[in-house]
Amino acid sequence: MGSAVNGRSRVHLLEVRSLTHRFTDGALGLDEVSFAVDSGELILLAGRNGSGKTLLMKHLNGLLVPSSGDVLLEGRPIREDLAEARRRIGLVFQDADSQIVGQTVRDDVAFGPRNLRLEPAEIERRTNEVLRTVGLEAIADRPPQLLSGGEKRRLSIAGVLAMEPDLVILDEPFSGLDYPGVLQVLEEIVRLHDAGQTLLVITHEIEKILGHATRLLVMESGQLSADGEPCALLDCLESHGIRRPFVDGRGVAGVTWLR
Amino acid sequence: MAPIAFFHYLPRRSPLHSLDPRLKLPLFILTVSVSLHCSVAGLVLETVAVAAAAGASRLPLSTIARDLLPFSVLLALMCVAEAWSISGIPLLPPLPFTREGLIAGAELAWRLALLVALGALLAGTTSVTLLQSAVVWYLRPVLGLAAGRIATMMGLTITLIPLVFESYRQVSEAQASRGSGTIRNPLRRITLLARPLLIATFSKADTIASAMESRCYTDSRSYPTLRVARFDVLLAGAILLVQGAVLLAGRLL
Numbered sequence: 001m002g003s004a005v006n007g008r009s010r011v012h013l014l015e016v017r018s019l020t021h022r023f024t025d026g027a028l029g030l031d032e033v034s035f036a037v038d039s040g041e042l043i044l045l046a047g048r049n050g051s052g053k054t055l056l057m058k059h060l061n062g063l064l065v066p067s068s069g070d071v072l073l074e075g076r077p078i079r080e081d082l083a084e085a086r087r088r089i090g091l092v093f094q095d096a097d098s099q100i101v102g103q104t105v106r107d108d109v110a111f112g113p114r115n116l117r118l119e120p121a122e123i124e125r126r127t128n129e130v131l132r133t134v135g136l137e138a139i140a141d142r143p144p145q146l147l148s149g150g151e152k153r154r155l156s157i158a159g160v161l162a163m164e165p166d167l168v169i170l171d172e173p174f175s176g177l178d179y180p181g182v183l184q185v186l187e188e189i190v191r192l193h194d195a196g197q198t199l200l201v202i203t204h205e206i207e208k209i210l211g212h213a214t215r216l217l218v219m220e221s222g223q224l225s226a227d228g229e230p231c232a233l234l235d236c237l238e239s240h241g242i243r244r245p246f247v248d249g250r251g252v253a254g255v256t257w258l259r
Numbered sequence: 260m261a262p263i264a265f266f267h268y269l270p271r272r273s274p275l276h277s278l279d280p281r282l283k284l285p286l287f288i289l290t291v292s293v294s295l296h297c298s299v300a301g302l303v304l305e306t307v308a309v310a311a312a313a314g315a316s317r318l319p320l321s322t323i324a325r326d327l328l329p330f331s332v333l334l335a336l337m338c339v340a341e342a343w344s345i346s347g348i349p350l351l352p353p354l355p356f357t358r359e360g361l362i363a364g365a366e367l368a369w370r371l372a373l374l375v376a377l378g379a380l381l382a383g384t385t386s387v388t389l390l391q392s393a394v395v396w397y398l399r400p401v402l403g404l405a406a407g408r409i410a411t412m413m414g415l416t417i418t419l420i421p422l423v424f425e426s427y428r429q430v431s432e433a434q435a436s437r438g439s440g441t442i443r444n445p446l447r448r449i450t451l452l453a454r455p456l457l458i459a460t461f462s463k464a465d466t467i468a469s470a471m472e473s474r475c476y477t478d479s480r481s482y483p484t485l486r487v488a489r490f491d492v493l494l495a496g497a498i499l500l501v502q503g504a505v506l507l508a509g510r511l512l
C-alpha cells in the first residue's frame with residue numbers, strides 16, 4: 001500500500017485514494033480526490049466556499065462514509081478501526097463553541113482521554129501537560145463560555161492534542177477571530193509544527209499562514225485542482241478562486257501574520 | 260453580552276460544590292419529592308433552606324435569576340389557569356376567577372419555582388462528568404441495566420439544555436431587531452420563533468454530536484474517582500434533618 005518510490009512501496013501517514021462522496025440527492029460533493037500526508041508536514045487546504053473542504057475533513061477520521069474510494073492510515077483503511085482512526089486523526093471544527101463540550105476548560109481537555117478509557121492518573125497527566133502547552137493552565141477552572149475567541153480556539157486544539165493524535169486537522173482556524181486571536185492561534189499552529197506535529201489546516205485565508213506551510217492543496221467543485229509547494233502554486237491561485245497573497249522581498253516565507 | 264449562567268456548571272469553592280455527587284444526587288431527588296408533597300408551612304421552611312443553600316453555593320444568583328425570568332411568565336400563566344379552573348368564591352364576577360383557585364395556583368407556582376431553583380443549584384454546583392460518575396456508580400451493580408448509556412443520555416441532556424436557551428435568546432433578539440415586537444398575535448410570534456429556533460438548535464446539536472464522535476465519545480468512558488469526605492457525611496446529615504423538619508412542619512404548626 002502507499003505510493004511507489006524507486007519501485008518500492010512507501011507508506012504514508014494518511015492517504016486518500018479516489019475519494020468520492022455523493023449526496024442523497026445525487027449531487028457530487030467530492031470527486032475522485034487523492035492525496036497523501038506524511039509525518040511532519042504542515043499542509044494548507046484552500047478553496048472557495050462550497051468546494052468540499054469541510055466535507056473532505058469529515059471523511060478523514062470516518063465521520064462520513066465515502067460513496068467510493070478509501071482513506072488509509074499508515075496503509076490500513078480507517079473503516080477497519082474507526083476508534084483508532086479518531087484517536088490518531090484529530091479534528092478541530094470551525095465552530096469552537098460547538099466543539100467544546102466540557103463545563104470547564106480542564107473538563108473539556110479531559111473529555112477525549114476519558115473517552116479513550118485511560119487511567120485517571122494518565123488523564124490528569126495529559127490534561128495538565130496540554131493545558132501548559134497551549135497556555136491555558138491559569139484559566140483551567142473557568143467555564144469555556146467565558147473565554148475569548150482565541151482562547152476558545154486554543155481550547156478546541158487542546159482538546160484534540162490531549163488524545164495525542166498523529167495528525168491534527170483544523171477547519172478554518174482563523175474564522176471570526178480578531179487580530180490578537182489570529183496571532184494566538186497562528187503561534188500555536190507554528191509551535192506545534194516546530195515540535196514535530198503533522199498538521200492539515202483548512203483555510204481560505206492563506207495570507208495569514210502560507211509562509212509556514214510545506215505544501216498547498218487547492219480544492220474546487222469537489223475536486224483536488226492543485227497540489228504542490230506554495231511557491232510553485234502562487235501564480236495560479238486566482239484561477240482557483242483564491243486571492244493571490246502579497247509577496248514581499250522575503251518571498252513566500254514572508255506570507256504570514258507573524259513577524 | 261453576558262453568557263447564560265442557568266444550567267451551566269460554575270466551578271466555585273463551596274460546600275455544595277465539594278459534596279460527593281453520590282450523596283448529592285439522592286439528596287436532590289429527596290428534596291424535590293419533599294418540596295412537592297410538603298405542607299405550606301413546610302414550603303416556607305424549604306424555601307428558607309434552599310435560599311440558604313443558594314447563598315452558600317457562591318453562584319452568581321442575580322445572573323441566574325435573570326436567566327430564569329421567562330419561567331416566571333410560565334408560572335404566572337399556570338397560576339391564572341388554576342384560578343380559572345377551580346371552583347370557589349368568585350374574585351372578579353362575572354369572570355370565573357376564584358379565591359381558592361388563586362391560592363392553589365400560587366402554591367403550585369411556588370413549588371415549581373422551588374424545583375427550578377433546586378435544578379439550577381444542582382447543575383451549577385455539579386459538573387456533568389461527576390453526575391455521570393454517580394449515576395454509573397449507582398446503576399452499574401444493577402444487572403441488565405446499561406449504566407453507561409443512561410449516564411450518557413443524562414449528560415447529553417444537560418449539555419444540550421443551555422444550547423436551547425442560547426439559541427432562543429439569539430433568535431428572539433434577531434427577530435426583535437427586525438421589529439417582531441410589533442406583532443400582536445402571540446400565536447404568530449410563537450410560530451415565527453419556533454422555526455428558526457428548531458433549525459438553529461438541531462444544527463448546533465448535529466455539530467456537537469459530530470465533534471463528540473470525532474473525539475471517540477461512547478457510553479463506555481472512564482470517570483473520575485469519587486471519595487466521600489467526613490464533611491460530606493455531616494452535610495448530608497444536616498440536609499436530611501432539614502427535610503425531616505420540612506415534612507414535620509405541617510403537623511406541628
